[in-house]
Amino acid sequence: MKVYVAIKRVIDPYIKVRVKSDGSGVETANVKMSMNPFCEIAVEEAIRLREAGHADEVVVVSAGEAACQEQLRTALALGADRAIHIETDAVVEPLSVAKLLAALVKQDQPELFILGKQSIDTDNNQVAQMLSALLGYSQGTFASNVTIESDVVTNGVRQAIIVTREVDGGLETLRLTLPAILSTDLRLNEPRYASLPNIMKAKKKPLDVLTPETLGVTIKNHQDVIEILTPTPRAAGVKVDSVTELVDKLKNSAKVI
Amino acid sequence: MTILIIAEHDNHRLGGEILKSVGAVSTLKLNIDVLVIGSQCQSVTEEASRIDGISRVLVADDPNYKDQLAENSALLIAEIATDYSHIVASATTFGKNLLPRVAALLDVGMLSDVVIIESEDTVIRPIYAGNALARVRSSDSKLLMTLRGSAFDAASLGETQAEQKALDIVIGNDWSELVERQASESERPELSAARVVVSGGRALGSKENFALIEQLADKLDGAIGASRAAVDAGYISNDYQVGQTGKIVAPELYIAVGISGAIQHLAGMKDAKVIVAINSDPEAPIFEIADYGLVGDLFDILPELIDSV
Numbered sequence: 203m204k205v206y207v208a209i210k211r212v213i214d215p216y217i218k219v220r221v222k223s224d225g226s227g228v229e230t231a232n233v234k235m236s237m238n239p240f241c242e243i244a245v246e247e248a249i250r251l252r253e254a255g256h257a258d259e260v261v262v263v264s265a266g267e268a269a270c271q272e273q274l275r276t277a278l279a280l281g282a283d284r285a286i287h288i289e290t291d292a293v294v295e296p297l298s299v300a301k302l303l304a305a306l307v308k309q310d311q312p313e314l315f316i317l318g319k320q321s322i323d324t325d326n327n328q329v330a331q332m333l334s335a336l337l338g339y340s341q342g343t344f345a346s347n348v349t350i351e352s353d354v355v356t357n358g359v360r361q362a363i364i365v366t367r368e369v370d371g372g373l374e375t376l377r378l379t380l381p382a383i384l385s386t387d388l389r390l391n392e393p394r395y396a397s398l399p400n401i402m403k404a405k406k407k408p409l410d411v412l413t414p415e416t417l418g419v420t421i422k423n424h425q426d427v428i429e430i431l432t433p434t435p436r437a438a439g440v441k442v443d444s445v446t447e448l449v450d451k452l453k454n455s456a457k458v459i
Numbered sequence: 460m461t462i463l464i465i466a467e468h469d470n471h472r473l474g475g476e477i478l479k480s481v482g483a484v485s486t487l488k489l490n491i492d493v494l495v496i497g498s499q500c501q502s503v504t505e506e507a508s509r510i511d512g513i514s515r516v517l518v519a520d521d522p523n524y525k526d527q528l529a530e531n532s533a534l535l536i537a538e539i540a541t542d543y544s545h546i547v548a549s550a551t552t553f554g555k556n557l558l559p560r561v562a563a564l565l566d567v568g569m570l571s572d573v574v575i576i577e578s579e580d581t582v583i584r585p586i587y588a589g590n591a592l593a594r595v596r597s598s599d600s601k602l603l604m605t606l607r608g609s610a611f612d613a614a615s616l617g618e619t620q621a622e623q624k625a626l627d628i629v630i631g632n633d634w635s636e637l638v639e640r641q642a643s644e645s646e647r648p649e650l651s652a653a654r655v656v657v658s659g660g661r662a663l664g665s666k667e668n669f670a671l672i673e674q675l676a677d678k679l680d681g682a683i684g685a686s687r688a689a690v691d692a693g694y695i696s697n698d699y700q701v702g703q704t705g706k707i708v709a710p711e712l713y714i715a716v717g718i719s720g721a722i723q724h725l726a727g728m729k730d731a732k733v734i735v736a737i738n739s740d741p742e743a744p745i746f747e748i749a750d751y752g753l754v755g756d757l758f759d760i761l762p763e764l765i766d767s768v
Contacts (some may be wrong), residue, residue: 213587215722215723216722218590218722219587219590219591221590221591228587228591295568296559296568296569297562297563297566297567297568297569300563319704320704322587322588322703323586323587324586325571325572325584325585325586325587325588325703326569326571327555327559327571327572328559328562328569328571329559330559331529331555331556331557331558331559331560331563332559332560332562332563333563334530334560335533335559335560335561335562335563335564336563339634340530340634340635341529341530341556341560341634341635342635343529343552343555343556344552344556346697364638367552368552368697368698369552369553369640369698370551370552370553370651370698370706371642371643371698372640372641372642372643372698373640373641374637374639374640374641375637375638375639375640375641376528376635376636376637376638377635377636377638378634378635379633379634379635382634387704388687388697388704389690389691389697423598424567424568424597424598424599425568425570425595425596425597425598425599426595426596426598427593427594427595428581428594428595428596429593429594430586430591430592430593430594431583431591431592431593431594432591432592433585433589433590433591433592433729436729436734436748436750437750439734439746439748439749439750439751439752440750440751440752441741441746441751441752441753441754442751442752442753443753444753445753445760445763445764445767446767448735448751448753448764449764449767449768451751452712452733452735452751452768456712456733456750456751458655458711458712458732458733459655459679459712459768
């Protein structure tokens with residue numbers, strides 16, 4: 203089975219972002235960029251599927267500016283076989299990303315496509331669901347466990363995967379017909395680190411560069427971001443010296459207990 | 460111009476978050492229809508029809524919709540979408556799973572986790588784990604959005620019955636089937652709706668010590684929460700996680716015990732009315748947003764606090 207993974211270049215999760223004073227966006231100049239943490243989990247899961255003999259090839263894809271290739275090289279160093287960069291400087295909203303990925307799927311027909319559940323910059327949590335809708339595939343979002351049902355084989359093709367999902371109030375397990383789209387939740391796995399020899403080897407692995415035009419997709423924007431605002435900061439608090447003082451404050455000043 | 464709100468339920472009871480969604484969109488002064496997709500969900504329909512401020516309850520009641528899976532539910536919603544200017548769901552795992560699928564079927568964008576509805580086409584939503592807010596205008600003919608419950612006041616349940624209309628659109632699901640659902644059992648108030656939340660972090664040190672958090676929560680009639688570190692360490696299951704990747708809460712009182720206050724966690728609780736931090740490290744970032752901070756060993760402080768509230 204062929205597994206595709208989508209990855210996104212985002213501001214490093216440990217950076218505290220600053221809103222630009224003119225409200226046009228957040229400061230990205232000289233800010234450390236990384237692979238979105240949920241995408242790292244997606245890459246890890248795909249590689250584990252290959253190590254377990256379920257996947258023959260792991261392909262990583264990213265859409266965006268030229269610098270995305272850094273994150274694609276990282277994924278190759280982690281063990282992906284080849285990479286596809288869909289190069290564009292346009293703002294790509296989730297629906298456009300889904301259309302670009304759907305065009306690739308139609309060309310190459312992977313049985314499984316794994317994405318992160320959300321990117322930590324725009325916090326949308328939409329692309330995986332949109333991709334499965336465009337393709338008419340099943341979806342297993344917020345996955346915390348994935349099992350290939352290897353005993354069910356028809357015409358040489360595995361028919362289903364079992365996906366446990368993290369939902370409000372507990373867990374839900376689904377059986378999905380392949381081909382399927384998955385999105386990863388935090389507890390699916392713990393991503394590995396790339397070793398130095400693998401980073402060197404990754405430089406030689408194939409990385410194809412495509413454009414939205416070659417995929418026949420027009421990037422359309424459905425939303426205008428009018429302004430980026432800084433959240434109102436909380437008023438400074440006080441330190442109390444004892445439990446008695448704390449309880450007194452909560453009862454008599456804040457009146458919450 | 461009518462708004463369609465997708466109801467979340469378990470075929471017996473209506474999920475509480477829909478009242479927040481109705482409250483949120485009521486400012487737009489448009490007609491509101493509620494859609495119930497399920498199987499043998501008569502009690503849910505009855506409950507939904509009592510929500511104040513709605514016009515109609517549409518019901519798609521069929522065995523095919525028993526588990527409310529995304530694949531056929533999305534097709535059903537897309538089929539009736541023509542009549543609506545806005546399609547809305549709560550920003551719960553149910554809404555987040557379903558609504559983007561509907562958006563793509565309709566070829567429109569979507570607005571996730573909206574916290575302020577400014578007008579019929581403009582909203583405010585948090586980005587970067589709540590460290591920035593985006594004011595976004597949609598240029599789509601239809602606005603699809605999920606609403607963050609903690610940001611809105613709930614509509615009430617009255618006695619008046621809204622009109623009920625049965626939908627006879629039946630769509631099967633060959634893509635996915637439910638194997639099982641495992642609920643986390645809890646006697647305490649639901650985390651995202653609780654007035655008081657007591658959360659524990661890695662500093663608790665063990666699953667057994669987490670009982671101290673539970674005792675304090677029970678004294679205050681509150682819910683328990685946790686940081687990701689506590690969940691990853693196995694002290695408590697992940698549906699108690701508060702944060703960007705867990706639940707977003709805005710209770711009246713949030714007590715963070717042994718939680719350093721990583722950006723990820725703050726995104727889930729910084730809109731609480733009063734925040735209390737108990738931590739042994741006076742430099743912990745949680746103290747920057749806490750209204751009341753107490754520096755010290757939680758194993759000394761918690762028992763004393765449990766006794767005095």
